[in-house]
Every structure is written in structure tokens, then in C-alpha cells.
Amino acid sequence: MAAETGTPTTLTLKSNDDELFSVAESAAILSVTIRNMVEDGCAGGVIPLDNVDGKTLASVITYMNGISAIPADEEKKKSYRDKFLSDKDFETLADMVLAANYLNMSCLMDAVSAKIAQVMEKKSVGWVRRKFGIENDYTPEEEAAVKEEHKWTFEGVETDDDN
Amino acid sequence: MCAERIFAGNDDDDDRISQLPDDILVDILCLLSLKEAGRTSVLSTRWINLWKHTPSLDFDGEISFEAKLKESMGKDIPLEELEKLCKLPKSKRRKYTEWVNSVIQSHKSPTLKQFRLRYALDTSDKNSITLWLQFASSRQVQSLELFAPGSMAFDFKRLKELFFKHVNVSGGSIESFLRNCPLLEKLTVHSLGKLSKLEVCGSSLVLKHLEI
Numbered sequence: 001m002a003a004e005t006g007t008p009t010t011l012t013l014k015s016n017d018d019e020l021f022s023v024a025e026s027a028a029i030l031s032v033t034i035r036n037m038v039e040d041g042c043a044g045g046v047i048p049l050d051n052v053d054g055k056t057l058a059s060v061i062t063y064m065n066g067i068s069a070i071p072a073d074e075e076k077k078k079s080y081r082d083k084f085l086s087d088k089d090f091e092t093l094a095d096m097v098l099a100a101n102y103l104n105m106s107c108l109m110d111a112v113s114a115k116i117a118q119v120m121e122k123k124s125v126g127w128v129r130r131k132f133g134i135e136n137d138y139t140p141e142e143e144a145a146v147k148e149e150h151k152w153t154f155e156g157v158e159t160d161d162d163n
Numbered sequence: 164m165c166a167e168r169i170f171a172g173n174d175d176d177d178d179r180i181s182q183l184p185d186d187i188l189v190d191i192l193c194l195l196s197l198k199e200a201g202r203t204s205v206l207s208t209r210w211i212n213l214w215k216h217t218p219s220l221d222f223d224g225e226i227s228f229e230a231k232l233k234e235s236m237g238k239d240i241p242l243e244e245l246e247k248l249c250k251l252p253k254s255k256r257r258k259y260t261e262w263v264n265s266v267i268q269s270h271k272s273p274t275l276k277q278f279r280l281r282y283a284l285d286t287s288d289k290n291s292i293t294l295w296l297q298f299a300s301s302r303q304v305q306s307l308e309l310f311a312p313g314s315m316a317f318d319f320k321r322l323k324e325l326f327f328k329h330v331n332v333s334g335g336s337i338e339s340f341l342r343n344c345p346l347l348e349k350l351t352v353h354s355l356g357k358l359s360k361l362e363v364c365g366s367s368l369v370l371k372h373l374e375i
Contacts, residue, residue: 090179090180091179094180094182094183097183097187098187101186101187109187109190113187113190113191116180117192117194120191120195120199120203121195121199122199125202125203125205128203128206129206129207132178132179132180132181133177133179133180134178134180134181134206134207134209134210136206136207137207138207138208143205146211147205149204149269150201150202150204150205152201152261152262152265152266153198153199153201153204153205157198157202
């Protein structure tokens with residue numbers, strides 16, 4: 001309706017560090033969390049998003065606007081997502097996957113999860129630990145026991161660590 | 164590859180990935196192969212049990228037989244001959260069986276979306292296969308794919324998709340199996356033998372897709 005009259009409804013979103021953002025309702029409802037609020041009529045004033053900081057929310061809104069401007073063409077949407085995520089560092093990806101989970105945006109969740117999984121693919125345990133800064137808190141005996149229990153995970157597997 | 168770029172600026176030792184909630188990490192592990200997901204248990208204590216909650220188990224074993232079967236398509240090769248062609252040495256089959264057993268013993272997800280066995284097992288593996296089908300049924304599996312002969316007297320109330328790939332089954336056993344799958348929507352049968360007759364019936368069958 002709003003689109004026909006030329007005055008699209010905008011929503012105001014508030015991050016947990018009190019930044020305010022205006023976004024078109026048609027883009028914001030990509031988030032099922034926000035869509036439910038709109039449908040329940042609780043989106044009249046400012047919508048507080050307690051689990052998302054301003055920096056991440058700005059990025060998520062860029063995504064919302066970008067993806068909703070693309071007509072129903074899965075190929076084009078996919079290439080937009082790939083491009084959108086291509087220059088994000090892991091810190092940002094982690095923030096983004098948490099926000100997407102909270103906002104219930106499955107397309108963004110899936111894309112970020114796939115991006116993280118892609119990094120772990122075909123890599124050795126040591127490589128993954130170093131790249132993600134994962135601290136090995138097993139004692140040598142415990143680690144040996146876990147490896148023994150999961151020895152099938154090392155069989156017939158080639159890793160291509162590139163450093 | 165993109166790995167280097169992703170980690171640009173991640174110089175501190177802040178282990179962000181391990182701080183993500185379980186359900187997000189399980190989602191990520193779902194996108195890896197079963198072996199790769201299982202291997203993350205060695206990373207640290209945080210990771211030891213995560214892979215055991217993935218809702219999909221795909222045992223992609225040695226699948227060279229699939230190519231052999233494709234080659235033989237259209238040629239009139241007797242069934243026994245085909246079985247011989249695909250048969251793998253006992254040691255390899257035992258290894259596969261041990262793998263599946265070890266995974267299903269430790270796996271914790273109460274329900275399964277997918278359970279996929281791809282291996283040239285044979286009738287001597289009947290007991291293991293029975294056990295695996297029981298496991299799949301107890302986890303209310305939604306999609307089941309197997310390459311193996313086996314008993315079919317199970318209850319698959321939640322099963323929506325079923326593939327029989329090169330399984331030596333008779334129409335009769337499929338029919339009796341279907342009676343236990345009231346929600347089945349998709350059935351694919353690539354039979355080794357010749358399927359002379361298949362009657363699909365059932366009071367509440369909601370089959371939408373049938374491929375033979």
C-alpha cells in the first residue's frame with residue numbers, strides 16, 4: 001500500500017549502544033523478529049534491538065537494503081551476498097552471525113555460516129586452532145584420548161594447509 | 164584462498180569462534196563433511212561434543228561401485244555378476260561398519276533430518292544394517308538413503324524422503340516398508356534387480372514424487 005502512495009513506511013531501529021537507524025519496513029522485515037513485531041503492531045515507535053551493536057546493525061541494514069533491492073533472482077541475490085561478505089574479517093562475521101541469529105534472518109545466517117565453514121574445510125586441527133585463536137586446553141593425555149576416540153575423522157583425509 | 168583475508172586484523176588471541184552459541188556452531192559443522200565435523204572435537208574441550216548434535220549423518224564411504232553400476236546400465240548383466248562386481252574386500256567393509264557403529268554410538272541429536280549410507284555392503288552385513296536402520300528409525304529420520312540389502316520391518320513415522328539406490332529389493336518388500344511410512348513424500352527406487360510389480364497403497368500415503 002505504502003509503495004503505491006510513494007511514501008514507504010520506515011521503521012526506526014535502536015542498537016544496544018543507543019544508535020538510531022531508519023530503514024524501510026519492506027527491507028527490515030527480512031528479519032522475522034522485526035516482521036513479527038510489525039505484525040503484532042509493536043513497531044510504532046523505536047524498535048530496540050538489545051543484542052546488536054551499532055556497527056553491526058549498520059552493516060546488517062546495508063545488507064537488508066541491498067538484498068531487498070534485488071528482484072526475485074536467486075543467482076543475483078547469491079552474488080550480492082558473496083560480494084557483501086567478501087571483505088569482512090572474522091570478528092565482523094562473528095558479530096554478523098550472532099545478529100542474524102537474533103534477528104532471525106536465515107539467508108544471512110546461512111551465508112555467514114557457509115563462509116566460516118569454508119575456512120575450516122580441508123584444514124588440519126593445528127591450522128584451525130591458529131587461524132581462529134582457539135586455545136588447546138586438553139592435557140596431552142586427554143588430547144591423545146580424544147584423537148583415539150575420533151580416529152575415523154583422520155582416516156583418508158588430506159588437508160591443504162597453506163601456510 | 165579467502166582464508167587469509169578473513170583473518171586480516173585478527174591478531175589478538177580472542178577466541179571469538181568458541182564463544183559463539185552451540186546452535187550456531189552446530190549449524191556451521193553441518194556444512195562440513197562428517198569427518199571434518201568430527202575432527203573439530205580435537206580442537207579444545209569446548210568442541211568435544213558439538214559435532215554429535217548435527218542433524219545429518221552422511222557416511223560417504225568408497226563409492227567407486229557407483230561408477231561401475233553406471234557402466235553396466237543397459238547391459239544385461241545378471242544380478243549375481245553385478246553384486247560380485249561391486250563387492251569390496253571384507254577388511255574394507257569391516258572398517259566402514261566400525262565407522263558407522265562408532266559414530267552412531269556417540270551421536271546425540273534426538274532427531275535426524277538425513278541419514279545416508281553409501282557403501283557396497285552385502286548380505287553378510289545384514290546385522291549391522293538392521294542396527295543402523297533401527298537407529299535411523301529411533302531418531303525419527305526424515306530422509307534415508309541407503310545402498311544395502313536389509314530387513315525393512317521398521318516404523319518410519321516421520322520419514323519424508325526415501326531413496327533405494329541399487330538395493331536388491333522386491334516390490335513386495337517396498338510395499339510392506341511403505342505401510343510404515345505414512346508421511347513419505349518422495350520415493351526413489353533404482354533397483355538392481357528387475358522390479359516386476361510395485362503397488363503403492365496405504366490409507367494415509369502423501370506421496371508426491373515417485374521415481375523408478
